[in-house]
Amino acid sequence: MASDILTLNAGSSSLKFSLWHLATEVREIFRGEIEKIGIDPHLSVHEPRGDVVIRRSFDESGPKLTHQDLLRELFAWLSQQRSYQLKGVGHRVVHGGADFTAPVCVDDDVMKRLRELEPLAPLHQPHNLAGIRTSATLLPDVPQVACSDTAFHRTMDPLARRLGLPRDYHAEGVQRYGFHGLSYEFIAQQLRAIDTDLAHGRVIVAHLGNGASLCAMHYGRSVDTTMSFTALDGLLMGTRPGTLDPGAVTHLMREHGMSAGEIEDVLYHRSGLLGISGISSDMRTLLASDDPHACEAVELFVFRAAREIGALTASLGGLDGLVFTAGIGEHASEIRSRICARCSWLGVVLDEHANRNGQMRITTEASDIRVYVIPTDEEKMIAAHTIKHVG
Numbered sequence: 001m002a003s004d005i006l007t008l009n010a011g012s013s014s015l016k017f018s019l020w021h022l023a024t025e026v027r028e029i030f031r032g033e034i035e036k037i038g039i040d041p042h043l044s045v046h047e048p049r050g051d052v053v054i055r056r057s058f059d060e061s062g063p064k065l066t067h068q069d070l071l072r073e074l075f076a077w078l079s080q081q082r083s084y085q086l087k088g089v090g091h092r093v094v095h096g097g098a099d100f101t102a103p104v105c106v107d108d109d110v111m112k113r114l115r116e117l118e119p120l121a122p123l124h125q126p127h128n129l130a131g132i133r134t135s136a137t138l139l140p141d142v143p144q145v146a147c148s149d150t151a152f153h154r155t156m157d158p159l160a161r162r163l164g165l166p167r168d169y170h171a172e173g174v175q176r177y178g179f180h181g182l183s184y185e186f187i188a189q190q191l192r193a194i195d196t197d198l199a200h201g202r203v204i205v206a207h208l209g210n211g212a213s214l215c216a217m218h219y220g221r222s223v224d225t226t227m228s229f230t231a232l233d234g235l236l237m238g239t240r241p242g243t244l245d246p247g248a249v250t251h252l253m254r255e256h257g258m259s260a261g262e263i264e265d266v267l268y269h270r271s272g273l274l275g276i277s278g279i280s281s282d283m284r285t286l287l288a289s290d291d292p293h294a295c296e297a298v299e300l301f302v303f304r305a306a307r308e309i310g311a312l313t314a315s316l317g318g319l320d321g322l323v324f325t326a327g328i329g330e331h332a333s334e335i336r337s338r339i340c341a342r343c344s345w346l347g348v349v350l351d352e353h354a355n356r357n358g359q360m361r362i363t364t365e366a367s368d369i370r371v372y373v374i375p376t377d378e379e380k381m382i383a384a385h386t387i388k389h390v391g
Contacts, residue, residue, distance in 0.1 A: 003021060003022045003023070003085060003087060004019060004020065004021055004022070004029075004084045004085055004086050004087060005019070005020040005021075005022065005026075005086070005087060005088055005089075005090065005383050005386050005387055005390075006018070006019055006020075006078075006086055006088075006089045006090070006135075007019075007020070007089070007090045007091075007092075007379045007382040007383050007386065008071075008089060008090070008091050008092070008131045008135065009091075009092040009378060009379060009382070010067055010091070010092070010124075010127040010128050010130065010131040011124060011127060013035070013036060013037045013038060013039070014033055014034065014035050014036075014037060015033065015034040015037065015067060015070060015071065015074070015131070016031070016032075016033045016379065017031065017032055017033070017074065017379075018030070018031035018032075018379040018380075018383065019031070019078070019084065020383045020387075022087065022387065026383065026384075026387065028048045028380075028383075029047075030045050030046060030047050030048070030053055031045070031046065031048075031379060032044055032045030032046065032053070032054075034070050034074065037065070037066075037067060037070060038063060039063060040057070040063065041057075041058050041063075041065055041070060042055070042056060042057045042058070043055070043056040043057075043058075043073075043074070043077070044056075054077070056077075058073075066130075067127055067130050067131065067134070068130055068133075068134045071131060071134045071135065071138070072134070072138065075138050075139075086139060086142045087142070087143075087390050087391075088142060088143045088144070088145055088386045088387070088389065088390035089135045089139065089142055089143070089144050089145070089386070090103075090145045090147055090382040090383060090385060090386030091106075091128060091131055091132050091135070091144060091145065091146050091147065091382070092128060092147055092149065092182060092378060092382055093114060093125070093128045093129070093132075093146045093147065093148045093149070094121040094124040094125050094128055094148070094149045094150075094179060094231065095114075095117040095120050095121040095124075095125050095148065095149070095150055095177070095179075096114075096117070096146075096148025096149070096150040096151050096177075097113070097116075097117045097120070097150070097173060097177070098173050098175070098177075099113060100113075100114070100146070100148045100150070100151060101150075101151050101154040102151055102154075103145055103146065103147045103148070103151070103385040103386070103388070103389055104145070104146055104389075105143050105144070105145055105146075105389055105390075106132055106136070106143075106144040106145065106146050110146065111129065111132065111133070114128075114129055114146065115129060120229065120230050121179075121230065121231055122264065122268065123231070123268050124231070132144050132146065143389070143390050145385065145386040145389045145390065147182060147381070147382045147385045147386070148181070149179045149180055149181045149182055150177040150178060150179060150181055151181055152178070152181030152182070152184050152185045152215075152222055153177060153178035153179075153181055153215075153222040153225055154222075155221040155222050155223070156176070156178065156222055156223060156224060156225070157223070160176065160223070160224050160315070161175045161176045161177075162175065162176070163175055163176060163228070163229065174229060175229065176225075176228040176229060177227075177228070177229065178213070178215070178222065178225035178227050178228070179211075179213060179225075179227045179231050180207045180211070180213050180215070180225075180227070180326075181222075182378040182381045182382060183205075183207050183325060183326065183376040183378050183381075184205055184207065184215045184217070184222065185381055186376050186377050186378065186380065186381045187205050187323055187325055187374055187376055188205075188217060188220035188221075189220075190374050191203065191220070191321075191323065191372070191374065192220065194360070194372065194374070195321070195370065195372070198320055198321045198370055199219075199220055200219050200220075201218070201320035201321060202216070202217075202218050202313075202316040202317070202318055202319050202320045202321070203216075203217045203218075203319075203320060203321040203322070203323060204216050204217070204309055204312050204313070204316070204319060204321075204322050204323070205217060205322075205323045205325060206305065206309075206322065206323065206324050206325065206329050206339070207325055207326045207329065207376065208235075208305070208324065208325070208326050208327070208328035208329035208332075208335070209238075209326035209327040209328055209329070210237060210238035210239070210281060210282075210327065211231060211237055211238070211240070212234070212235040212236070212237045212238075212242075212301075212305075212326070212328070213225060213226045213227040213231075213234050213235060214226045214234070214235065214305070214308050214309065214312055215312075216312040216313075216315050216316050218316060223315055223316060224312055224315035224316075225312075226242075226243075226308050226312070232244070232267055232268070234308060235301070235304050235305055235308060236272055236273065236276075236297075236300055236301045236304045236305075237272045237273070238272050238273050238274060238281035238282070238283075239268065239269050239270065239271060239272045239273070239274045239275070239281050240267060240268060240271055240272045241267060241271040241272055241275070242272070242304060243304075244267075249263060249267075252266070273286060273297045273298075273301060276293065276296060276297040276300060277289075277291070277293045277294045277296070277297035278293050279291060279293065279294050279297075280294075283298070283301070283327075283328050283332055283335065284332075286298050287332065287334055287335075298335075299338075301335070302335060302338040302339055302342065303342070305339050306339055306342035306343055309322070309339070309343055309346075310343075310346075313346065319346055319369055320369065320370065321369060321370040321371065321372070322340075322343070322348070322369055322370075322371045322372075323371070323372045323373075323374050324336050324371070324372070324373045324374075325373070325374055325375065325376040326376055329373070330373060330375050330376075333355050333356050336350075336355055336362065336371075336373070337350060337352065337355055340355075340362075340363075340371060343369070346368070346369055347367060347368025347369050348363060348367055348368070348369045348371060349363055349364045349366050349367035349368075350362060350363055350364075350367075350371070351363055351364045355373075358373075359373075360372055360373055360374065
């Protein structure tokens with residue numbers, strides 16, 4: 001009897017996965033990642049307690065291997081490691097549009113509608129859907145479940161969804177959706193277990209990674225968020241500019257003769273921390289550098305995050321708590337310290353020792369705002385949704 005769940009989270013240059021066993025309780029068997037796809041792909045897998053199962057590099061043909069090729073390699077490796085029987089495969093899908101407000105089992109009609117959303121998330125959606133297609137081909141009898149990152153934000157007020165464009169465009173779906181929903185959903189659940197009172201209050205969650213956004217929650221439900229129609233809006237990111245005057249785009253079109261594809265390349269791949277620093281999109285590299293452009297990129301990242309926290313506080317009508325999560329949010333204590341310093345006007349009083357030493361709560365008892373650092377787990381959220389759909 002099938003009793004295993006596989007989750008896949010396909011990004012532009014990586015493929016994260018995890019395997020879960022359904023017994024008396026759901027138990028994670030292992031999780032791993034194939035990184036640097038298209039450059040120098042390598043596979044790493046570890047058990048929940050951290051023990052390494054395998055580290056593998058591919059031969060000289062590695063750079064030519066596509067997401068589909070590497071998925072086939074992954075399934076071949078899985079079949080050699082243990083006798084597993086998949087009950088379902090859960091996939092992260094970045095953009096669910098207006099239709100997909102909850103996880104859904106994938107059929108031909110669902111795939112067609114998800115493909116139509118690819119232009120809204122060109123960095124991720126094509127790879128997400130390639131993962132579904134490859135899994136369905138290799139495992140034709142196993143249900144595939146799509147879990148969209150936009151679904152969590154379905155609770156936003158219609159006013160918060162509206163863009164200042166003619167109504168016809170809104171009817172076509174040109175509206176604010178928000179992203180990182182699987183991460184926010186997981187944090188909302190975790191917060192209920194960590195601090196029940198705060199979970200019912202007004203909270204901003206800062207998902208800070210190469211892609212970064214904030215979500216304003218009340219009673220654990222999304223009220224407002226910084227990402228919008230696409231994953232370009234809001235905070236400064238690794239290679240994306242965040243909020244940008246639309247006039248800057250028309251200027252590039254008129255004065256530089258740039259096509260839509262060229263502008264898209266600038267906005268998705270050449271802006272953000274990388275574009276400002278001219279050095280790297282990696283916050284660790286920039287924090288270690290004394291180059292003035294690197295310092296400016298870091299300061300702008302902090303400034304924009306603090307400014308958006310102020311804006312979302314207005315959306316909530318006040319603020320009770322702030323949660324940092326994702327790569328930068330969980331691991332860059334310096335960035336947390338700088339953002340909290342800019343939020344001192346809200347009553348944030350940081351406990352520097354707690355912040356530097358990996359504690360969960362990083363504010364003092366005198367702080368009006370409770371600030372936590374909570375690791376996110378999108379794979380676990382995908383697994384939970386998949387289990388509900390396949391029984």
